[in-house]
Amino acid sequence: MATEVERKTDIGPPSYEQFLHPIIKENYGKWKYHNNLGPGVLEHVGETGSIFTVRVSSPRLVSTNFLNMIMDLADKYSDGYFRFTSRNNIEFLLANKDNIEPLKQEVEANGLLVGGTNNAISNIVHTQGWVHCHSAATDASGLVKSVMDELAEYFTSEKLPAKLRVAVACCLNMCGAVHASDIAILGVHRTPPKIDNQTLPNLCEIPTTVASCPNNAIRPTSIEGKTTVKVDEDKCMYCGNCYTVCPAMPLADPLNDGVSIWVGGKICNARSEPMFTKLAIPYLPNNPPRWPEVTSAVKKIVEIYADNAKPYERVGEWINRIGWPRFFDMSGIEFTKYHLDDFRHAGTTYRRSLHNRY
Amino acid sequence: MPDNELKLPLLDQLEEGPWPSFVKDLKEQAARRPQVGQLLEQLEQSYENRWDYWRGTAINVPGYGGGIIARYSDLGEKFPQVAQFHTIRVIESPGFVYSADALRQLCDISEEYGAGIMQLHGMTGDILLLGYDNEKMMDACEALMDNGWDLGGSGNGMRTIPCCIGPARCEMACYDTLMLTKYLTDKYIGYLHRPEFPYKFKFKLSGCGNDCANSVSRSDMPVIGTWRDDIQVDQEAVTRFVKEMGQEWVIGNVTSRCPTRCIHLNGDQIEIDNRNCVRCMHCINVMHLALAPGKDRGATLLIGGKRTVRSGDMVASVLVPFQKLDSDGAYRAFSGIVERIWDFWGEHGNEHERVGEFIDRVGLGTFLDGVGLEPDPQMVANPRSNPFIKFEEYAAPRLDGEPHKAANVLNREPDREEDYEGEQP
Numbered sequence: 047m048a049t050e051v052e053r054k055t056d057i058g059p060p061s062y063e064q065f066l067h068p069i070i071k072e073n074y075g076k077w078k079y080h081n082n083l084g085p086g087v088l089e090h091v092g093e094t095g096s097i098f099t100v101r102v103s104s105p106r107l108v109s110t111n112f113l114n115m116i117m118d119l120a121d122k123y124s125d126g127y128f129r130f131t132s133r134n135n136i137e138f139l140l141a142n143k144d145n146i147e148p149l150k151q152e153v154e155a156n157g158l159l160v161g162g163t164n165n166a167i168s169n170i171v172h173t174q175g176w177v178h179c180h181s182a183a184t185d186a187s188g189l190v191k192s193v194m195d196e197l198a199e200y201f202t203s204e205k206l207p208a209k210l211r212v213a214v215a216c217c218l219n220m221c222g223a224v225h226a227s228d229i230a231i232l233g234v235h236r237t238p239p240k241i242d243n244q245t246l247p248n249l250c251e252i253p254t255t256v257a258s259c260p261n262n263a264i265r266p267t268s269i270e271g272k273t274t275v276k277v278d279e280d281k282c283m284y285c286g287n288c289y290t291v292c293p294a295m296p297l298a299d300p301l302n303d304g305v306s307i308w309v310g311g312k313i314c315n316a317r318s319e320p321m322f323t324k325l326a327i328p329y330l331p332n333n334p335p336r337w338p339e340v341t342s343a344v345k346k347i348v349e350i351y352a353d354n355a356k357p358y359e360r361v362g363e364w365i366n367r368i369g370w371p372r373f374f375d376m377s378g379i380e381f382t383k384y385h386l387d388d389f390r391h392a393g394t395t396y397r398r399s400l401h402n403r404y
Numbered sequence: 405m406p407d408n409e410l411k412l413p414l415l416d417q418l419e420e421g422p423w424p425s426f427v428k429d430l431k432e433q434a435a436r437r438p439q440v441g442q443l444l445e446q447l448e449q450s451y452e453n454r455w456d457y458w459r460g461t462a463i464n465v466p467g468y469g470g471g472i473i474a475r476y477s478d479l480g481e482k483f484p485q486v487a488q489f490h491t492i493r494v495i496e497s498p499g500f501v502y503s504a505d506a507l508r509q510l511c512d513i514s515e516e517y518g519a520g521i522m523q524l525h526g527m528t529g530d531i532l533l534l535g536y537d538n539e540k541m542m543d544a545c546e547a548l549m550d551n552g553w554d555l556g557g558s559g560n561g562m563r564t565i566p567c568c569i570g571p572a573r574c575e576m577a578c579y580d581t582l583m584l585t586k587y588l589t590d591k592y593i594g595y596l597h598r599p600e601f602p603y604k605f606k607f608k609l610s611g612c613g614n615d616c617a618n619s620v621s622r623s624d625m626p627v628i629g630t631w632r633d634d635i636q637v638d639q640e641a642v643t644r645f646v647k648e649m650g651q652e653w654v655i656g657n658v659t660s661r662c663p664t665r666c667i668h669l670n671g672d673q674i675e676i677d678n679r680n681c682v683r684c685m686h687c688i689n690v691m692h693l694a695l696a697p698g699k700d701r702g703a704t705l706l707i708g709g710k711r712t713v714r715s716g717d718m719v720a721s722v723l724v725p726f727q728k729l730d731s732d733g734a735y736r737a738f739s740g741i742v743e744r745i746w747d748f749w750g751e752h753g754n755e756h757e758r759v760g761e762f763i764d765r766v767g768l769g770t771f772l773d774g775v776g777l778e779p780d781p782q783m784v785a786n787p788r789s790n791p792f793i794k795f796e797e798y799a800a801p802r803l804d805g806e807p808h809k810a811a812n813v814l815n816r817e818p819d820r821e822e823d824y825e826g827e828q829p
């Protein structure tokens with residue numbers, strides 16, 4: 047007999063009005079324009095006054111210690127009001143312009159950076175990695191830390207041609223949705239799952255496991271009288287979908303897993319349409335704790351973009367203007383047969399024109 | 405376990421450098437919470453062996469079909485404190501706005517029952533509270549709900565909805581993203597907590613074409629603000645801007661970057677051919693002191709964005725070019741479209757088939773028929789270029805006997821004999 051529990055349920059999101067600064071409440075939907083007051087600082091001007099935003103870096107994975115520090119700063123400088131951005135930055139929302147400088151100083155004294163606005167690299171959106179995911183080909187938090195250590199000067203300045211958005215996803219599932227960022231760092235598996243035929247029959251539902259494969263590479267089979275599955279290794283593209291439904295098919299492979307680099311994605315509609323990221327580097331070794339191959343590859347792409355793109359040109363727009371051959375030439379990245387699409391709609395990526403460049 | 409006993413030679417190397425270090429932060433937390441120390445020790449082992457030690461499974465809180473991401477460690481014997489290390493997804497405050505007092509409440513719950521670590525925010529928009537074992541997780545959920553925090557979505561249901569800052573702090577917002585987020589979540593909270601769709605369904609809400617919520621690539625149904633009338637121009641501010649930046653700069657960086665060349669600089673005044681403006685936002689972004697979106701504001705509803713798995717990348721495409729979102733009636737009209745999509749996809753979608761993949765399979769024409777919308781040239785980049793048209797007066801019935809209206813010759817469902825009963829020559 048189950049005991050009945052009385053509980054509030056289906057509550058929904060908290061009512062956001064209670065978390066809005068009084069100045070924001072007064073000017074909700076009535077903002078006139080904004081001013082950029084230097085890297086990481088914005089002023090939004092409404093009908094009855096201004097709200098000042100100070101944008102601050104965050105590792106996203108944080109302790110209550112860290113948050114207490116943030117909340118104490120909010121109490122001290124922004125009447126307790128703050129928010130987070132889509133890319134996991136923290137934004138203090140200040141009514142008093144005079145609080146900007148002392149807040150910045152205290153933020154920096156606590157080891158955080160102010161920046162990420164306008165033509166800067168904002169915080170890297172990323173996934174869980176080895177900290178908490180079951181199908182990660184690489185870590186996310188450590189990779190982000192390593193890359194952002196190299197790129198910090200682009201967070202705290204506005205010296206890039208346009209905004210630059212970097213994303214990390216630790217496997218092809220791409221919870222990090224890296225397919226539309228300027229630069230994407232993607233963990234890759236390169237070998238098929240290894241089936242544990244001892245545990246699989248007890249652990250996994252065979253039809254679900256078979257159905258999970260986008261390429262129909264998984265088939266039921268019988269080994270020593272037990273029903274299990276086999277994988278057609280030619281068809282497998284290492285997406286990890288099967289491992290998500292069947293933990294007896296681990297995909298991780300310490301020797302062969304790695305990291306790939308993608309460029310030129312864009313979500314915003316300004317000037318050009320949203321674009322997917324495209325493959326730049328198919329494979330780099332997975333080298334924790336600092337991933338030197340990945341950080342130097344990303345930094346190099348950022349630097350040639352910074353030196354060559356025109357104002358307001360996002361990475362994808364810049365590459366479209368100069369052409370992919372020049373991108374590979376300038377970046378020194380080798381163009382291989384892995385850059386040629388062979389999945390669905392592959393033909394849409396082949397060039398039909400005689401627009402050669404030399 | 406005190407901090408100084410942790411042996412983390414690889415992770416220690418992530419303490420240095422200008423970017424804030426999660427290792428430093430978590431090591432301090434480990435001094436108070438032993439499970440965080442063991443989390444770091446397991447992570448150190450992952451770094452050493454390049455191996456992932458987590459296994460996922462499903463756990464639910466009674467009455468809920470999602471919201472918990474269960475994780476068990478393969479190294480549970482060595483690190484018993486993280487043997488069960490589940491994540492609770494908590495619905496965020498729309499626009500990610502908080503007061504210190506509200507977040508302190510979450511911190512207290514997180515400290516009392518879990519590891520005292522969290523992620524702000526997850527890719528779904530949720531607040532992710534980490535580090536709960538089976539028992540404490542239930543207690544934590546009770547405490548959360550008692551304090552007015554609800555569990556987020558997971559599995560094959562509607563997911564937690566994130567949105568951009570919208571009218572709370574942005575002059576570009578063309579509709580109230582926060583209010584619509586709250587409305588949709590409250591209205592459809594049952595679909596969020598008790599998943600019953602073929603697969604996940606994500607909304608993401610952005611107030612303008614800059615799409616700060618990354619909705620077009622990351623959600624099944626992006627709602628992106630736009631307008632129908634003319635861009636608002638403050639010619640005095642234009643004059644000041646041109647004087648400050650120079651004509652050449654304005655031509656090089658604003659007017660010549662317009663995708664349809666519909667904006668011109670005439671001396672120090674701006675002229676816009678609004679009939680040819682595609683509302684891309686570039687000129688408004690650059691000259692935000694002088695230009696603003698028009699006054700007849702609403703949103704474009706798109707459909708079918710998602711990432712790779714299973715059938716490859718999809719950026720969402722236009723479903724309703726313009727939807728007003730400024731009244732109860734407009735909200736109801738929008739909800740009507742949403743519900744018809746869920747009905748049609750829910751009935752005909754395959755298991756684990758996102759709505760974008762479903763449309764790819766059955767064709768946009770069939771989908772529009774199913775949800776009661778008329779084809780519109782704003783929905784396509786261009787009309788078809790192949791001649792394999794299945795004229796519907798000759799088409800076989802499909803989709804459980806419904807007349808085959810807008811056929812897609814490549815992705816047709818297999819013919820079934822009963823469909824032809826009585827029609828065979």
